[in-house]
Amino acid sequence: MNARALQVSDLAGGAGVADAPSAFDERRFRHALGRFATGVVVISTGAGESMHAMTANAFMSGSLNPPLIVVSVGHRARMHRCLMDHAHFGVSVLSDEQESHSRHFAGDAQTAFAPRFAEVDGLPGVVLLEHAVARFAARVVDRHPCGDHTLFIGEVLVFSLDEQAPLVFFGGRYASVAMGRA
Template identity: 50%
Template sequence: MSVKLSVSNEAPEDFDSRTFRNAMGQFATGVVVITTEVDGEAHAMTANAFMSGSLEPPLVLVSVACTARMHEKIPAAGGFGISILCNEQVDTSQHFAGKPTPAHQPQFEQMGELPVVAGANVQLVTRLVEAYPCGDHTLFVGEVQKLKVAEQPVKPLLFHGGRYSELAQAC
């Protein structure tokens, strides 16, 4: 079943885009680095708009701003990698969010035809199967082709309220 509804061009009356962004920041998410390779050059960006979409077939989705450089790279490459970061990879997340530190240079590993971040809790690569316009973003759907889970995963890197966070210890 496919339903196509139109989106209103009218601005909401009781909030602006900053208020909406802050509200959505109250939803804690994991942090991933989206990677791809075009003409032999690796490209990466930090994101938290990532989710699994289907088990059969194995599909994942990422949301990428239309203004991001990655937006044109994913279709050009025909796929993307996802590295689910651990809480020890804040510097890597910052690097690919445009806030690099001179002392930290993230490392990639090749997985099939695409780069992924070394040391991530989960690394996967996809083949692009769909791209859906979604306001000022595009939802890219990838079919997972390869998957690697760390033998000893550590706590995930979380993002909440505009800052990095950690899982609390269970009671």
């Protein structure tokens, strides 16, 4: 079997192996990352007047035992400061009927929109969106710098789930997933 090393120019679609790599294209990199379909979540922390929420798609499971989740938040986001200051946070995985929630918490105010949050008993400062596909209440157990973001690791204290179709984000657009039988 003949194998050859994959060159940077191969990855970039370049013609020659000897071509020097050009300046890193952040816009094209962002576009390439957008080719990975993700779910859409709303991260929330605080309560009452100090409650803050934001849309994100940088969410993943960290571990089953102990139960850990990870969210990645940019240093310039207001949520970053909130997560640095609070011990708990919530993650609501949006259903395909909650696109307006995603847009609202991404900074695109929706007219005639009133999101409904539910408090989590015994966890002050954690609220979760009603009618989300899955909801997680977590305690921040670690923070890791990651370039212009911080990875916040949360130990899941309480979670719930529904059997709705999730909201999906792919290539800069919202989509949904047809729910089949398992």
